[in-house]
Amino acid sequence: MSAPIRPTVRRASRRQTQSLAKIVSIAILTIGAIIIMVPFFWMISTALKQQRNVYLYPPQWIPNPIAWENFRRVWEVVPFLQFTKNTAFIVILVMIGTLFSCSFSAYGFARLRAPGRDIIFLAILATMMLPGAVTLVPTYIGFSKLGWTNSFLPLIVPAWFGSPFYIFMLRQFYLSIPAELEESGRVDGASNFRIWWDLMLPLTKPALATVAVFTFFATYNDFFGPLIYLNDRSKQTIAVGLSYFTGSNTVGPQMHLLMAMTLMATIPSLIVFIFAQRYFVQSIVTTGLKG
């Protein structure tokens, strides 16, 4: 008599443990999210304080009064506009170069056959394991022999010669597109270049967007490249410019200005992230794991 009842009971209790697990998960995640938000909050809070309120004990969590003028002061002490212009110039040219060269080469590796192609592809994959340190010194010497140091060229030109990770990623994308689409294009007499430009590029827009966004973050956050190649302060990027003032005697101790600057430096990343975040999960699901 009791036999038919038991499964329902068990299912009900299972649902209960499931919802309990979910509640615990959400609680843990919320605590984690708060932990992540605290540093950001601390940054914003410091950035909006008057200098005399920065070093208070116990600390002032909500700035009072709110010192909006800190942001204006930053523009006075630091050539922030110049840093931003330099960074934008580098980032845009690196993004165009990376998108063009990587998608171009990736199409060759994915769709066109030629002797030696796969060995070259393997060699390119292998370079992903090579620590940047190994190529660093000769690359630096090479660029300085060309007289390119203290210019943006060493930061931009390499991007036009492909990047192993993105070539790999885009190749995986191209491989997932049915070949029949190209065949019909070929029957119509389209060249491989037309097919790449008119057919493959539009079809892989999400992948290209992912590459663009990753390239943006990598270039925007790049510290080492500008640090070693650029000397003049007027040529610096936001990343290195910021580090000057972390250690400088004029701004360094003025934590409120430093944090206002840091806050301004994170805003471009934040904006790009908000607009592009839906691409991340999607593209990593489709390509990131096939390696």
Place this chain on the structure above:
Amino acid sequence: MSAPASTTSSSASGLQAGYIQPRRRGMTMRRREMIDCYIFILPAVLGLLIFYLGPMIASLYFSMTDYDMLSPATWVGLENYRTLMHDAIFWKSLRVTVTYSVFSVPLVLGLALFLALLLNQKFRGVTAYRTIFYLPTVMSGVAVATLWKWIFNPDFGILNLLLEKIGIHGPAWLADETWALPALILTSLWTAGGSMLIFLAGLQSIPNDLYEAAELDGAGIWNRFRNITLPLLSHVTFFNLVLGIIGALQVFTEAFVLTRGGPNNSTMLLSVYLYQNAFQYLKMGYASAIAWAMFLIVMVLTLAVFRSAPMWVHYQETQGNAK
């Protein structure tokens, strides 16, 4: 290039020509394809030669020279490597780098997996949580390092202020020889979001019916995790582990901005030591030797992980067939 196609038909009958011509056209098309292929992959090939293979060989050469970029390089053979063997700071930086990696990589992977498991459920707002946990990864670099410096400030930093609240008198962190490296390791957790996302993608590719079947068999949460999730996720773990090791051995920005290798070389990562030698002391030859030592360590560790893979990495033959 297209010439051969027209020369064939004279000796062949109409029927044979019907067979031959497409083949001939196939030949030229294949040649066309080959040439196009080389044109397409040209940027990558040039990149490989100019920015990887060339510098690699040059680096090996420079590592056997004395070169300060002002006077010509002089050949010294293995002298730089011999000096390296007796360089106390090099050994210290090797120890620091290994310690950093040994703690940072497992902690980051563990945290990333834990978060991915929590975020692989269906509830309202799950995408918002995913976004929040991924956010720190794109906010890395100098800006966040600067922020960390302020957080770790011994007297006014938020970390010690919070520790004070629970009755702990915090250390001087970055200014303290004992605590500087742990502080650096702590900052590495900030970017667990990248690995988390890759784990998450892996989790989503595990077929749900496996869990349902196991649940009907009465397997609890831990059993399901141990016997389904971990094995079926092992190739993702492998991927994250390899990337994590390679990344951890090369960390530079955080260490450079936060401590510049100090205090008393307690955070002198190999990359920072290399930077100092190359760009502060202009010892390009010696720096190249350090780079090759780094390369060797990366290779040995990566190889060890690859070698260990058959013991713990399971590849799915076909989906759903795995159990």
